[in-house]
Amino acid sequence: MIRDLMLECVEKRFGASRAPHKVQWLSDNGSCYTAKETVEFAAWLGLESCFTPVRSPESNGMAESFVKTFKRDYAYVHDRPDARTLFAQLADWFEDYNERHPHKGLRMQSPREFIRSLATAECPI
Template sequence: MDNGPEFIAKITQQWSEMHQIKFQYTQPGKPTQNAFIERFNGSYRRGVLDKYIFEDINQVREQTMIWLEDYNNIRPHKSLGNMAPVPYAKFNSFEGTL
């Protein structure tokens, strides 16, 4: 868990403890411990937040849903053999093959 300037990590830690989830902070100066989230956040920032000027939160939500649809279902990801995550998961699923 990143303990950034928002100080929401304390609330998240309390929630985690209530639900018996082990809570761990990312060590300062170790962004690679959070590499997948950092990569996603960068993609989201470039694909939505830096791309548009929003007038209200509903516009942010609408563009986010459009971006997520593309990111998860259409856009190829090199790490997944140039497949989008949802088709990749379906292709590699063992459900229904037994």
């Protein structure tokens, strides 16, 4: 299932089955992510497997916060009778999360709004 997600991410982002350049794939140290077959498949896709440090609550906290928010604001409020239905909705959920969902740490802007505001801000130097 993780390998399916990796492939779908690469296809969605790059329109091809392999990334045109090395892209980091950050995950925790769960066995599904660290399995030799998964790491090799990631490399074949052009993904560099990166893992949060073991026993590092700071780095793992960001990932867990994202998962908690995503479950609360998307998965729990939509119909998801089976895995196929859930996967069919993921692209729209990620698009909403990145384009419209306000984030407290980004001054109540979505990630893309925040990035656009940085691009248009005048340099103070």
